[in-house]
Amino acid sequence: MKVYNTLTRSKEDLVPLTPGEIRMYSCGVTVYDISHVGHARMMVVFDVISRYLRFAGYRVTFVRNFTDIDDKIIRRANQEGVDAGEISERYIAAFRDDIAALGVQAPEVEPKATRHVAEMIALIERLVAGGYAYVVDGDVYFEIRRFPPYGRLSGKNLEELLVGARVEVDERKRDPRDFALWKSAKPGEPSWPSPWGPGRPGWHIECSAMAMKHLGTPIDIHGGGDDLIFPHHECEIAQSEAATGKPFARYWLHNGMINMGAEKMSKSLGNTLWIREILKRHDADAVRLWILGTHYRNPLEFAEERLAEAGRALERLWGPVLEAKKYAETAGADALPRDLAAYREDFVAAMDDDFNTPQALGVLFEMARALNRRDGRSAQDFVRGTRELATMLAALGFREPTPARADMPRELSEQVRSLIRERAAARASRDWSRADQLRAELARLEVTVKDTPQGTDWEWKGLRATEGS
RNA sequence: GGCGGCGUACCCAAGUGGUUAAGGGAGCGGACUGCAAAUCCGCGAUGCGGCGGUUCGAAUCCGCCCGCCGCCUCCA
Incomplete structure (x- = not known):
């Protein structure tokens, strides 16, 4: 299996530290507002990556954090006059x-930053003791110059960072490129006691602390949105590796x-669309298919x-699987015919190539x-084939549609x-105008009918049902 | 300005040196149907932003140009 590693800017063979086992971490969300479609993409992408690694036979431990203490959470809490925790x-x-x-499946561990303050403090203490960090008035900063590889992940040149710096001068x-590990408490802010006085952790340190605590060092895969490459992931590497002297993560995805249009969806641009809004208009798996229809590293409009x-x-993808439900045949344990078995090989080849979901989906459509x-x-081979197809769809996280009647x-x-019974009677007496009139009535209820030799099937909002004859 | 990336049919989107350039959506023609729907079959880029170059051979490599995006500040 090959994955594109941001660290080396190339596709590499995925070789886990422990054979057969993958330990992965991805940066979650800062919880100060409702999540938007951009978050949905990241969640679906890493959901599919973890699912596929399991499908490929790895034992996967997946950790995804919540950033539950941060400036924006505090600001919102103050606006509403409630606690940050609320x-x-x-x-x-x-x-x-x-x-x-x-x-999206729940990861094995969903750690919260506020529950790991002690680990963060311990990590900062090691950095201070090692001469990588310094204390000023209750704040602690990481000193970039003490960690020469800084800039490697993002391809930043340290001198240019200084020249083009938009950071406010402190x-x-x-x-100016040094970043905060610990921020001293200001009035009205939640704080924790520390060797440097009351305060709260900087943003970057939490992921280092939580990833190392729950997964050890180094971890196999660290993921996130590409907007986190700099500075967040760059800083995570610096802190973690300076503190432990060991590589932090082997593959960065x-x-x-x-x-939205030509611009990135982001909270600061105010052009976000909430996940819950989009789910009012579209099926969740349609959203998933839309996301997986573009390779995860490319922008998606x-x-x-x-x-x-x-x-x-x-x-279209589920059609044959649902059709197979009409057959009583059990699939049996026989091998798939060669021509049907070939699809899994193509599917696996596509997914093994840096999770090429667009190509893998092409195989499933075929x-x-x-x-x-x-x-x-x-009929047995047909049923067996549809089960194979369903297995691959499930590996991408798609859920088999339920019969319409259960949900309506x-x-x-x-x-x-x-109405369908009445229409069947009209058809039996060859009263076509009455039958068409009834079909139009059903159409107004968003029901589409499909006459078959065995009876009439129908669909409601993409959900299917069979009504016998 | 630095770094990274993108431009493939009406729309979306794989493919990054070698058979007829996947697949989806839309459209058109046909089969099936009482008519439909679904499904199946067929059609659709002689060309992959433009111009040069390398090569027996390039959408794929190199150069230049045009257009667009991301990061360099909080952001998935």
């Missing part, structure tokens, strides 16, 4: 709801941003029409078409069944 807990709950709705810092297209394409075509295949309001379901 804000962060509120948005953690909202985040979990949104992410679960998207079908006379107390030895170098970064997903591309979502753009948001457009309502792309989501609608993904919804239609999704039905497999769906081959199954629909039948080609004189036995009882009254509506009754009404639809009665």
Whole structure:
């Protein structure tokens, strides 16, 4: 399996530290507001990466943090006159709801920064003791010059960083590029006791502390949005490696941003679209298909029409799997016919190449078409093939659609069944105008009918049902 | 200004040296159907931003140019 490593700017063979085991960490969200579609992409991307690694046979331990203490959380808490903890807990709950709705699996560990202050303090103490950090008036800064590899991950040249620096000059810092490990408490801010006085951790230190605590050193994979490469991940490397003298993470994976029109979606630009808003208009798996339709490292432009297209394409992928439900045949343990077995090989080859989901999906679309075509295949082989297809769809995190009647309001379901029965009677007596009239009525209820020799199937909002004859 | 990346059919999007340039959506034609829907078959870029170059051979490598984006500040 090959992955693109930001650290080396090349695709490398993925060789875990411990054979058969992957320890991965990805930066989560700062919980001061509802999560947007950009967060959804990152969550879906790393969800698929962790799922696929498991599919490929690795034992995966996945850790994704919550940044639950930060300037913006404090500001919001002050605006609302509540505690910072109340804000962060509120948005953690909202985040979990949104992410679960998207079908993203919970990682093994979801650590919160505020529960790891002791670990962060210990790490900072090591840095101070090692001469990598210095204390000024209760603040602690990491001294960039003491860690020569600083800038390697992001490809920054230290001199140019200084020249083009947009950082505000703080006379107390030895170098404007030094970054805060610990910030002394200001009035009205939550704080923790420390050897340097009451204060709170800087942003970067939490991920170092939590990743090392829950996964050890070095970890195999560290991920996040590509906007975190600098300064966040650069600083994580500096702190962690200066403190331990060991490599921090072996492979750095970064997903591309979502753009609104030509611009990046971001909270500071105010062009965000909430996950919960988009889920009101589109099926969660349509959102997933839309995201996976572009390689994770490329930028992805948001457009309502792309989501609608993904919804239609999704039905195509599940079509044969749902069709197979009509067969009583058990799949048995026989091997798949050679021509159907080949699709998994292609799927695996695509995913093994830096998680090339667009290509992998192309394979699944081709497999769906081959199954629909039948080609004189036995019902058993057809059913076996659809199970294989379903397995690969599940490896990408797609959930098999449930029968429509389970999800629709009882009254509506009754009404639809009665209209369909009435239409069947009209068709039986060859009263085509009455039958078409009933179909139009069903269409107004967003129900599409499909007549088959065995009876009438129907769909409601992309969900399917069979009504027998 | 520095670093990184992108430009492939009507739209989206894989492919980065060698068969007929995947796949999806939309469209058009056909099969099936009472008519539809779904499904299947067929059509659709002689060309991959432009111009040069390297090569037996380039969308893929090199140079220049045009257009666009990201990071360099909090950000997924």
